[in-house]
Amino acid sequence: MPKRVVKVGVNGYGVIGKRVADAVKLQDDMELIGVADIAYDYRIKVASLKGYDVYASIPEKKKEMEAAGINVKGTLEDLLKEVDIIVDCTPKGVGAKNKALYEKYGKKAIFQGGEKHEVAGVSFVAQCNYEQAIGKNFVRVVSCNTTGLCRTLNAIKREFGIKRARAVLVRRGCDPWESSRQGPLNTVVPEVKIPSHQGPDAKTVMPDLNIITLACSVPVTLSHLHFVMVEPQKLPSRDEVIEVFNKAPRMRLFKASDGFDGLQAIIEYHRDIMRPRADMWEVAIWEESITIDNGEIYWIMQVHNEAIVIPENIDAIRAMTELELDGWKSIEKTDKSLGIAK
Amino acid sequence: MPKRVVKVGVNGYGVIGKRVADAVKLQDDMELIGVADIAYDYRIKVASLKGYDVYASIPEKKKEMEAAGINVKGTLEDLLKEVDIIVDCTPKGVGAKNKALYEKYGKKAIFQGGEKHEVAGVSFVAQCNYEQAIGKNFVRVVSCNTTGLCRTLNAIKREFGIKRARAVLVRRGCDPWESSRQGPLNTVVPEVKIPSHQGPDAKTVMPDLNIITLACSVPVTLSHLHFVMVEPQKLPSRDEVIEVFNKAPRMRLFKASDGFDGLQAIIEYHRDIMRPRADMWEVAIWEESITIDNGEIYWIMQVHNEAIVIPENIDAIRAMTELELDGWKSIEKTDKSLGIAK
Numbered sequence: 001m002p003k004r005v006v007k008v009g010v011n012g013y014g015v016i017g018k019r020v021a022d023a024v025k026l027q028d029d030m031e032l033i034g035v036a037d038i039a040y041d042y043r044i045k046v047a048s049l050k051g052y053d054v055y056a057s058i059p060e061k062k063k064e065m066e067a068a069g070i071n072v073k074g075t076l077e078d079l080l081k082e083v084d085i086i087v088d089c090t091p092k093g094v095g096a097k098n099k100a101l102y103e104k105y106g107k108k109a110i111f112q113g114g115e116k117h118e119v120a121g122v123s124f125v126a127q128c129n130y131e132q133a134i135g136k137n138f139v140r141v142v143s144c145n146t147t148g149l150c151r152t153l154n155a156i157k158r159e160f161g162i163k164r165a166r167a168v169l170v171r172r173g174c175d176p177w178e179s180s181r182q183g184p185l186n187t188v189v190p191e192v193k194i195p196s197h198q199g200p201d202a203k204t205v206m207p208d209l210n211i212i213t214l215a216c217s218v219p220v221t222l223s224h225l226h227f228v229m230v231e232p233q234k235l236p237s238r239d240e241v242i243e244v245f246n247k248a249p250r251m252r253l254f255k256a257s258d259g260f261d262g263l264q265a266i267i268e269y270h271r272d273i274m275r276p277r278a279d280m281w282e283v284a285i286w287e288e289s290i291t292i293d294n295g296e297i298y299w300i301m302q303v304h305n306e307a308i309v310i311p312e313n314i315d316a317i318r319a320m321t322e323l324e325l326d327g328w329k330s331i332e333k334t335d336k337s338l339g340i341a342k
Numbered sequence: 343m344p345k346r347v348v349k350v351g352v353n354g355y356g357v358i359g360k361r362v363a364d365a366v367k368l369q370d371d372m373e374l375i376g377v378a379d380i381a382y383d384y385r386i387k388v389a390s391l392k393g394y395d396v397y398a399s400i401p402e403k404k405k406e407m408e409a410a411g412i413n414v415k416g417t418l419e420d421l422l423k424e425v426d427i428i429v430d431c432t433p434k435g436v437g438a439k440n441k442a443l444y445e446k447y448g449k450k451a452i453f454q455g456g457e458k459h460e461v462a463g464v465s466f467v468a469q470c471n472y473e474q475a476i477g478k479n480f481v482r483v484v485s486c487n488t489t490g491l492c493r494t495l496n497a498i499k500r501e502f503g504i505k506r507a508r509a510v511l512v513r514r515g516c517d518p519w520e521s522s523r524q525g526p527l528n529t530v531v532p533e534v535k536i537p538s539h540q541g542p543d544a545k546t547v548m549p550d551l552n553i554i555t556l557a558c559s560v561p562v563t564l565s566h567l568h569f570v571m572v573e574p575q576k577l578p579s580r581d582e583v584i585e586v587f588n589k590a591p592r593m594r595l596f597k598a599s600d601g602f603d604g605l606q607a608i609i610e611y612h613r614d615i616m617r618p619r620a621d622m623w624e625v626a627i628w629e630e631s632i633t634i635d636n637g638e639i640y641w642i643m644q645v646h647n648e649a650i651v652i653p654e655n656i657d658a659i660r661a662m663t664e665l666e667l668d669g670w671k672s673i674e675k676t677d678k679s680l681g682i683a684k
Contacts, residue, residue: 042465063539166635168556186561186562186563186564187564187604187605187606188604190567190604190642192642214569214571216512218530218561220528220529221528221530222528225558256534262529262530264528289532289644296554298536302535
């Protein structure tokens with residue numbers, strides 16, 4: 001048994017929040033006190049069904065939620081009184097506004113990648129900078145694409161150094177559960193401002209990384225695809241790159257020759273292995289795509305935007321509350337709890 | 343009036359063939375003798391409606407075509423007797439098989455990008471290597487993506503030199519008229535073999551170009567999108583890059599701020615300006631995307647796969663039959679006939 005159990009609340013029970021709540025439940029050094037939201041439809045009703053205590057993120061919403069048959073235990077402020085740390089998973093920009101409330105109650109808070117780096121001061125990817133989050137009051141877990149880039153580039157950088165990294169992101173238009181969000185249909189929408197935000201964002205985690213990113217959106221709901229191009233300081237062999245990816249946590253090689261021909265096949269695999277919600281917490285890298293050409297390393301990878309940041313949120317809780325001072329041990333513990341095997 | 347009129351036949355009245363036929367009709371130094379195909383549906387019936395003489399590419403198909411109500415003037419061999427040059431627009435691999443027949447009749451032939459470079463020995467993009475096609479019996483017009491890359495990279499290379507070019511291609515899954523071709527639906531399918539074929543293919547036109555390409559297919563029918571990254575020998579300013587693109591033929595800048603937010607908007611513009619079939623013969627480059635970063639030039643561009651090679655086919659006819667020895671004059675003449683304005 002761990003010497004201490006940290007009490008966790010989740011504010012915002014959406015794509016990330018509901019997954020963070022489920023992951024917290026799996027940790028033996030954490031207790032999920034409750035989840036807060038403003039919704040009163042099937043999404044938050046499932047939280048009740050699961051036995052999670054539900055709170056109203058905005059006091060005025062409490063009555064509406066109760067009218068919809070949800071048993072609301074209190075408001076966000078009531079939840080904050082009970083927790084050691086709150087994981088803010090509210091929509092982009094709302095987290096920043098919530099910060100004052102978390103400070104008022106003297107509670108630690110994790111923000112997501114939709115918030116600016118400055119909201120927390122520490123932008124976090126467990127295997128890159130766990131130690132920077134230790135004991136901190138505010139930490140920002142970076143967005144899905146930045147997480148995927150940082151994990152893989154950090155592994156390469158540690159072994160071979162990076163002179164210059166370039167990545168082109170083919171982004172999903174909307175999430176599978178969404179109907180009304182404007183996503184592209186039968187077109188590709190480029191981000192004409194270069195660099196796209198993910199490159200600069202990766203530098204909030206890896207400040208000395210020389211990187212540029214370019215991006216577009218496509219009519220796809222099943223996660224993102226990245227083309228990554230790296231000029232290393234020391235050129236490895238292809239086998240050495242494969243070895244690095246095989247060793248580093250939270251990334252996994254898939255072979256096209258094994259039927260993994262596109263995003264959909266790798267998602268289907270995660271349905272078949274009974275991952276909750278078919279979630280892929282790892283970065284998937286196509287083994288055949290790993291190429292050394294003209295002094296550069298190339299690979300193609302898949303980032304499951306709904307799922308990839310979940311283990312980082314768990315590790316951030318552990319670092320901030322000093323449950324574990326060794327990042328690699330926290331990563332191992334989190335991955336074991338989720339069932340991530342290398 | 344031109345001193346000489348070249349007699350042209352088109353074999354294969356598909357996506358490219360029908361457009362080549364229409365473009366030949368617009369030239370005052372060319373005469374369209376007829377088109378050959380094996381189809382007997384609406385596609386070839388429209389050729390008859392337009393008054394084009396229709397021939398059977400395979401003798402055995404003549405009766406079927408006639409039974410479908412098509413007035414078939416003869417076989418491909420009959421057509422070959424009448425022409426100076428044949429533009430082979432048959433499916434990938436068929437052109438190579440047809441070559442012997444063209445040789446038997448001593449006729450010059452143009453092949454498309456689906457054929458290997460070796461079938462013709464000269465791979466052609468008008469503004470890159472017009473002079474290499476002069477007087478030749480066999481020339482291959484490279485594929486749409488290679489044409490778009492060669493046009494833009496050649497313009498940049500001529501002014502600033504190129505140390506290394508990288509391009510990521512987001513390819514349309516199938517053409518707008520197709521229903522049964524397997525295209526991706528709600529997924530992205532990467533080409534896990536790096537480089538994708540377009541990089542090596544560009545070297546058949548520009549042998550000393552140091553280039554790598556990566557590619558994927560997406561559920562989109564409206565043309566391709568390219569992310570291009572160039573390390574030049576001499577770093578230009580952004581304005582100098584814009585000037586190069588503005589001056590070079592068959593490329594055009596579009597501003598996202600003018601409503602051109604994705605592939606579909608630029609296609610819609612070409613519908614609105616009454617281009618035949620909404621064809622875009624030029625490469626479209628997003629002006630805002632032109633970026634100088636860390637010693638490199640970046641841009642995002644659109645390649646209309648159905649249309650971009652049509653002017654090259656016309657110029658190839660002119661070079662091979664020595665109607666015009668100056669490539670820039672041929673380009674100007676072709677562009678004027680089609681209504682391409684800079």
